[in-house]
Amino acid sequence: MSSSVQPKRVRKNPEARRAEIVATAARIALAEGLECITMRRVAEELDVRPGLISHYFPVAEELVAEAFGTAAGGELADLLPDADAALPAVRRLARFLERTEGPRYDELSRLWLNARHLSRFRPALRERVDRQEALWRDALTALLRDGVEAGEFRAPDPHVTAIQLLVVLDGLGAHANTERTGRPAAVTGMAHALAERELGLPAGTLGTPHRPHHR
Amino acid sequence: MSSSVQPKRVRKNPEARRAEIVATAARIALAEGLECITMRRVAEELDVRPGLISHYFPVAEELVAEAFGTAAGGELADLLPDADAALPAVRRLARFLERTEGPRYDELSRLWLNARHLSRFRPALRERVDRQEALWRDALTALLRDGVEAGEFRAPDPHVTAIQLLVVLDGLGAHANTERTGRPAAVTGMAHALAERELGLPAGTLGTPHRPHHR
DNA sequence: CACGCTATTGGATGTGCGACCAATAGACAA
DNA sequence: TTGTCTATTGGTCGCACATCCAATAGCGTG
Numbered sequence: 001m002s003s004s005v006q007p008k009r010v011r012k013n014p015e016a017r018r019a020e021i022v023a024t025a026a027r028i029a030l031a032e033g034l035e036c037i038t039m040r041r042v043a044e045e046l047d048v049r050p051g052l053i054s055h056y057f058p059v060a061e062e063l064v065a066e067a068f069g070t071a072a073g074g075e076l077a078d079l080l081p082d083a084d085a086a087l088p089a090v091r092r093l094a095r096f097l098e099r100t101e102g103p104r105y106d107e108l109s110r111l112w113l114n115a116r117h118l119s120r121f122r123p124a125l126r127e128r129v130d131r132q133e134a135l136w137r138d139a140l141t142a143l144l145r146d147g148v149e150a151g152e153f154r155a156p157d158p159h160v161t162a163i164q165l166l167v168v169l170d171g172l173g174a175h176a177n178t179e180r181t182g183r184p185a186a187v188t189g190m191a192h193a194l195a196e197r198e199l200g201l202p203a204g205t206l207g208t209p210h211r212p213h214h215r
Numbered sequence: 216m217s218s219s220v221q222p223k224r225v226r227k228n229p230e231a232r233r234a235e236i237v238a239t240a241a242r243i244a245l246a247e248g249l250e251c252i253t254m255r256r257v258a259e260e261l262d263v264r265p266g267l268i269s270h271y272f273p274v275a276e277e278l279v280a281e282a283f284g285t286a287a288g289g290e291l292a293d294l295l296p297d298a299d300a301a302l303p304a305v306r307r308l309a310r311f312l313e314r315t316e317g318p319r320y321d322e323l324s325r326l327w328l329n330a331r332h333l334s335r336f337r338p339a340l341r342e343r344v345d346r347q348e349a350l351w352r353d354a355l356t357a358l359l360r361d362g363v364e365a366g367e368f369r370a371p372d373p374h375v376t377a378i379q380l381l382v383v384l385d386g387l388g389a390h391a392n393t394e395r396t397g398r399p400a401a402v403t404g405m406a407h408a409l410a411e412r413e414l415g416l417p418a419g420t421l422g423t424p425h426r427p428h429h430r
Numbered sequence: 431c432a433c434g435c436t437a438t439t440g441g442a443t444g445t446g447c448g449a450c451c452a453a454t455a456g457a458c459a460a
Numbered sequence: 461t462t463g464t465c466t467a468t469t470g471g472t473c474g475c476a477c478a479t480c481c482a483a484t485a486g487c488g489t490g
Contacts, residue, residue: 011437011486033335039478049439051480060478110335113389117332120248120325120392130394160401167405171386174328177335179345186375190382226456226467254448264469266450275448432490439484447475454469460462 018056020046025067026074030107034114034125037064065124068115072132075108080139089147094206096143097191100169101209109173137162144199153199161198168194185209233271235261240282241289245322249329249340252279280339283330287347290323295354304362309421311358312406315384316424324388352377359414368414376413383409400424 012020024045025037039060043050057063079099084092099105119126137159144158155161168191186193189209196203227235239260240252254275258265272278294314299307314320334341352374359373370376383406401408404424411418 007439009438009484009486014437017437038476040476050478051440052438054479055438058479113328113332114335116389116392117325117328120329126392133390133393157399157401160399163399163402164405167386167389167402168383169386170389171382171384174331174382174385174389175348177331177341178348184372184375184378186372187378187382190379222469224454224456224468229467232467253446255446264471265448266470267468269449270468273449434489435487437484437486439482441481441483443478443480445477445479447477448473449475450473451471452469453471454467456467457465459464 014056017052021053021056021063022066022070025063026071029064029067029071029114030075030111033110034064034068034118037067061122061124064118064122065128068111068125069128069132071111072108072115073135075111076132076136076139080143088152089143089150090152090201090205092143093147093195096140097195097206097209100172100191101188105173106176109176112170113174113176137166140165147199153201155199161195164198165191165195229271232267236268236271236278237281237285240278241286244279244282244286244329245326248325249279249283249333252282276337276339279333279337280343283326283340284343284347286326287323287330288350290326291347291351291354295358303367304358304365305367305416305420307358308362308410311355312410312421312424315387315406316403320388321391324391327385328389328391352381355380362414368416370414376410379413380406380410 021042024042028036028041028045037060039050039053042063043053053063057066079096080092084095115125115129119129140162141159144155144162147153148155148158172187172190192206192209193203195201195206236257239257243251243256243260252275254265254268257278258268268278272281294311295307299310330340330344334344355377356374359370359376362368363370363373387403387405407421407424408418410416410421
């Protein structure tokens with residue numbers, strides 16, 4: 001039984017180790033929350049001594065900020081993949097909206113909620129939140145512009161519509177830690193409704209929102 | 216100079232002391248955040264030894280939950296005063312919306328954000344958040360029902376409209392810790408627009424939303 | 431194979447926290 | 461005034477954390 005303890009130290013090159021650390025921290029952030037990103041916790045996850053994390057990130061807050069950026073950035077890339085650029089905007093938007101429901105997106109809602117709150121006390125994180133917010137806004141704006149150019153729908157001001165959509169998603173996601181059973185469909189579908197209304201699309205074009213947990 | 220130290224102990228009756236503690240904690244929650252509610256911090260504020268807070272609230276989380284309930288409840292009473300019950304619903308709603316802007320409400324937005332996130336880890340707080348949420352929803356629903364009964368506007372389902380309104384307010388408030396200068400009026404006014412649209416009121420009936428920070 | 435660079439360790443230090451408890455001293459009744 | 465009840469004190473304890481640093485040992489180079 002020598003598997004539990006392994007005084008064998010593995011030596012990696014700095015970039016790889018650093019990337020590994022950030023990836024681990026990002027995973028913790030999504031699954032358990034940003035305040036669970038601790039030197040000890042990350043070190044344990046990587047089977048390494050805490051001092052090592054401290055070596056790569058002398059100030060803990062910096063790791064938290066980096067982890068959030070990685071997690072949120074990765075999720076955006078997942079929600080609006082560049083690979084889909086050739087698809088019709090309506091279809092991409094429908095997919096996006098579809099994914100903003102269900103337990104998968106709950107994790108992300110929780111992360112945003114977490115980051116938005118914690119950024120009150122952590123300037124470095126706050127800066128990252130602002131940056132990610134801009135990225136999400138711009139990605140959605142670009143999608144809408146594509147649709148307008150392709151004549152799929154009209155939008156007087158895609159930038160504004162994008163923000164409005166994100167505001168509604170934030171509002172819906174704000175309750176990710178709360179009881180939400182029995183939410184009326186007219187609430188669950190607010191994002192769909194807003195998009196269809198603002199873009200002048202017939203109701204249902206973007207797909208129907210999932211029914212909330214029935215009964 | 217004996218003003219700095221005062222080994223004089225003041226003895227109050229339990230209910231008064233307890234109320235005093237909760238009020239102090241609620242103030243801290245609004246101004247600095249729920250995580251700043253600590254035995255030591257509250258004690259210092261009241262010029263009392265930490266052990267005393269511990270005596271009234273053997274478990275710290277309980278005080279945090281209580282403080283949130285008091286703060287949120289108080290703000291609701293402020294936003295939708297019972298004293299206004301005689302006024303037309305349209306007017307009460309306009310006032311409510313007007314107050315959901317400006318730095319005053321920012322403090323409250325931050326509190327809700329704070330509580331929604333923290334409730335992920337603290338069951339007692341979570342329970343309070345749920346309760347306050349129900350109170351806010353019901354108060355707003357009652358207001359809408361009043362308006363319908365009085366024939367001021369129509370609303371097929373006041374309950375749903377109330378939730379939708381709160382979702383939008385949550386979405387707008389989610390950025391209370393973030394940069395928000397330069398927000399377009401079409402975003403700032405989302406709550407007004409939603410209410411007027413859902414209630415079939417002419418645009419502008421509920422007052423115009425504040426312009427965001429100019430320039 | 432031996433050497434030097436540096437990634438990694440192991441430990442120490444200090445802080446702030448909740449929780450716990452015996453001793454103390456106000457306030458009120460007798 | 462005296463006595464009793466209990467609100468309040470003044471500590472202690474253990475825990476988790478970030479931060480810092482000298483010593484160590486992997487690994488590539490020569």
